[in-house]
Amino acid sequence: MSTALTRKGAATRERIVAGAAALLRERGVDEVSLDDIRAATATSKSQLFHYFPEGRSQLLLAIAEHEAAAVLQDQEPHLSTLGPPESWAAWRDAVIARYEAQGTRCPLGALTRQLAPTNPEVRPIVTALLDTWRERLTEGARRAKATDPEKSGLVLLAAVQGGVGILLATGDSTALRVALDTALAPVLDPEIVK
Amino acid sequence: MSTALTRKGAATRERIVAGAAALLRERGVDEVSLDDIRAATATSKSQLFHYFPEGRSQLLLAIAEHEAAAVLQDQEPHLSTLGPPESWAAWRDAVIARYEAQGTRCPLGALTRQLAPTNPEVRPIVTALLDTWRERLTEGARRAKATDPEKSGLVLLAAVQGGVGILLATGDSTALRVALDTALAPVLDPEIVK
DNA sequence: CACCGAATGGACCAGGCGGTCCAGCCGCCT
């Protein structure tokens, strides 16, 4: 698919994706045209189509991958070292901080919804993201000797998703905090028979 | 604001909103033009702008209100009669069924994200929706003699949101089921100390 | 150093879409 990228070419491509992603984060997908991206990344129209021959959709797809990776990355180093009680607290705080900072915009979600109808290959990206996310949580729960790690992983993921969803819509992070803490309780204290 | 609507006018307006909402549900916001709506509702361009002088954004806003109302409506009669254990089960099943049927499209969410940047008045709509939704759940929890109804309401709402979010993204409703049941447990059995 | 393909610049195009406007119809109210 990629026709031999020079080192320089690869750098340009990366610059485009990163710049465009930043633009999307602050403005929203619908508010950004190829020309905006062109301006923000100091590139020409031909470069955009040189690196993304299929046009806008292909570029958005690349951005989606970029953003999906960022979601997990932003939870490190906490996410990978879950196990002991303090690690959960640290992770919890990191998640809350990250999404409070993000404000009311959900780049990946917007991207997904926009691409999904016409672009089937976006679904695997988000599916994979959620899957490894859940898996990381499950591993953490297992290390914490939770009674049902799989279930805990799933419930924790749902708590984050739900809380963030409400935060996105209302601007209030209370739900996220409460949901997270509630889902976390059985993990932190495996003694609870429940 | 509304300049005297005839009975006929009101009917037309309603026809437009309902028809457009249906169209959005099956295709997604970005895939629907005013002309599509015009065709689907058998109206003319001038009617669209007669009833929604501010144009597309105003129409979308009306659709958002329509959809928000539908969210709660679709949970009736269960949502308003929550209390006894069977009522919770019925509600749970209704929610799962509704969102499984909805598929991977979230009209209200898409609408919100699209309007939010330029249209501040959309936020109150979804905020109000979430608020009364949570309130209904809290009332139900209270009637069920849950130990902390407020918290239960919030956690339940988050569970639904999170589960639906994951369902929307992956097409898998397992998370929704598990999250709901987990959040429901303390409500169904107030004896559990926590 | 010569060559070839990658990289870049930017003018240009076509179509879709939101929005405007005017002309004619219908129906309510006195």
Added chain:
DNA sequence: AGGCGGCTGGACCGCCTGGTCCATTCGGTG
């Protein structure tokens, strides 16, 4: 009955945006 004001039809406009194309430069490799 008559007229005023809401209601409807549909032609028309102009911008914006994604996408195309060709000419030029750059860079590495034989």
